Amino acid sequence: MTVRANVPLIFERSTPGRRGYRLPELDVPETPLEELIPQEYLRSEPPQLPEVSEPEVVRHYTQLSRLNHGVDVGFYPLGSCTMKYNPRVHEDLVSLPGLSAIHPYQPEETVQGALELIYNLGEHLAAIAGLAKTSLQPAAGAHGELSGLMVIKAYHNHRGEGHRNEMIVPDSAHGTNPASCAMVGYKVVEVPSDERGGVDVEALRKLVGPNTAGLMLTNPNTLGLFDENICEIAEIVHAAGGLLYYDGANANAILGIVRPGDTGFDVVHFNLHKTFSTPHGGGGPGAGPIVVSKELAPFLPGPVVEKEGDRFRLVMPEHSIGRVRSFYGNFLVYAKAYAYILSHGPEGLREVSETAVLNANYMMNKLKDVFELPYDRICMHEFVLSGSGLKKHGVRTLDLAKRLSDYGYHAPTVYFPLIVDEAIMIEPTETEAKSTLDQFIEVMRQIAKEAEEQPEMLTSAPHNTPVKRVDEARAARHPVLRWRKA
């Protein structure tokens, strides 16, 4: 990427009196504004929006887009984010007016196709999870976690066990896990990892008790490792009266290979914007549906869709926690996940995970002689290296990440999980060609060599990007969060 960032802000392109879009002429008789809205409610100054023409707007945002890396631009091995190819046909499908131009309060008989889609997708996700019932309300992964925890809490309350207020979370967990616990008033109890990278089962045994509400687990975990003791873990938590929550951030490893419900999980959330290929859009919109067991289904957030004969209806589950957001979730997002499932079918979904895991192992194997591999065993869809060996050259993982940009790659996830020093978390996904993997491996090895021979190439990186290394500390020290006219 050699485009230099020199794009003014849209406000700086403004010229008084210029316009970009015209409405049709007002065709109803006008009433003086003050007769419709009392003066004290009216604003004295209009908002200072830019005054630009349509061609300027198009050029402005096209120029901005060229400063940005995306899966369409190049390899994006951002661990735990599953940056796979996003099929373009999905964008066409959700642009059909029959899906994009329908109102959530239309009579049910006028939206049977939309309800059918929701129903079918819920069934398919339940089949993939090995559980009973889906709610598509949650708007993102963290929102799914929040919803799932609310369901667990409602279930315990319903059984007169509202005292259960401790949620066990591994030290390798995503930050959203403990943060979601706090949102439902749960106390977070951290369980350490063992020397194989899984949950320390003996420690878990000591942590469970009468106040245990459940355990949140990502499996494969954030080290990219499948927890070999999952069945035993489930037994321990269930025996204590707790429930098992599956964080589906890493579900790209298990489609058709493991159904979380079969291994004892009671609640699963899927990140449809990861595993099921709906585009991330620079940070959203996602979709984080939850799938639960038969026992928990009455507590799901609603409304959900039920099928009665050949008609589809919106209903609130019997003991529903209620609404976690307005309407029916991010419909036009999860419709793409539905398309993705249909395109693949059962064998195709399995092939997705098989290939994702193969690609990750292939890369791990070709990199472990140049970077430390703290947990040297077969990985699932991603793996975590440590950049700690770079330190002797005065180089950190951050510098490696920046240097990768010079070669046209997005960096892996870095400094996560927290239990690995100088972590480098690489997730290739299944949609990359072997030649891409080989080139990336070559570049990683090249950068490791640079770290030894010319460390300043890394510490001053990136060099060929739209901007040079960005001063993050300054932004936080003196927050400038909006533009103001000079």
Next chain:
Amino acid sequence: MRYIPITEDERREMLTSLGLEKIDDLFQDIPQEAIFQGELDVPGPLSEAELIRHFRELAAKNQDATKLVSFLGAGVYDHLTPSIIKHIIGRGEFLTAYTPYQPEITQGVLQSIFEYQTMICELTAMDAANASMYDGASALAEACLMACAATRRELVILPATLHPEWQEVVRLYLENQDVAMVYLPQDPQTGTVDLSRLDEVPWAEAACVVVQQPNFFGLLEPVAELEKRVHENGGLLVMAVDPISLSLLKPPGELNADIVVGDGQSLGQAMGFGGPAFGFFATTDKLIRRMPGRVVGETVDAEGKRAFVLTLQTREQHIRREKATSNICSNQALNALAATIYLSVLGKQGFRDVGYQCLQKTHYLKQRLLEIPGLKAAFSAPSFREFALRGAVDWAEINRRLLDHGFLGGLPLARFGQPELALFSVTEARTKAEMDAFVSTLRGLIS
């Protein structure tokens, strides 16, 4: 599979390089009893052509607003959306990017968010805005929690005139943190908060009062009285606003609001059966560090050139874990980008025109419908883009018959416990001819 480039030969070669014989060997760490033995019960695979056919069939079972003339609102509106929005947000550099964690190669997304934050501040007259929330309802719930944290109080005053679904979302979030709620009743005559009953709620204990402006019924609330009362008692003013109304209405910042949220669907987003759009969230300088969500700030690069970056991250879950201000991670960035393009291309004058036309057309339809014998205005307060009518008719049945004439009628409020009311919304997209035809059809059905 058409999205998997690896060939059979390459697969074998890669397995060999790992010293493995078959794909199943990759899964040797998974205990045997955990392995799924069957085949997933999902349909497919479909070719692209079959997939398109299936989606067309589903879409054809819906009746949409390109064929029907819609007067439905209540949170989702049929506005005009400039064509360029879909073309720009469809660019792969925006569409297929993740959250901008590496600022040097994501300046496009970062700068567009900075522009978005500026526009939200302009609309609301607030100091700072975040990069977006899931929707208006969850943004309001988070605003209430933020007010509790900022005031160390555990009670929130809500208006009965707040959108009923938003009330449910707020209740759920607050109950889970043991925050109490009390309601300000609706004045049955004006349709806004009943100012004669303000003494019935415990202001001194309240973290905040929420005001939705305009309220669920499209009516303008008397914000000043509520602002005075809450600030006198050390609480915060939280406003939930309709962004289009801010083209004309006094912005929350001038009304001394502390936190402002809203739903951005009306800013260039598809109706999409209710999602995705986005929620916006703005506050004062004083409260910035308590704000949930992503925030972009301006800084410089190593050469001193202006650059943008995610900032104030010590509030967030990936750093603070259970002590974070919220658990939110992914938001609705692409929808916020669509709104940024919308507000850019509409511009200062165009945006005002949208609000002005909505207001004039809403007024026109309301006056015309009031000519129909049996229909009365439900409330007396001034309204913006929506109004409720009262009539002793079966609104659901009327709507079924309106459908035969190509209309989506107003929303029957029976579902919210008001069987005689229906809520009508009019945007700039409606024409006089459509409204006149609607009035005459409805007149025929009622009389």
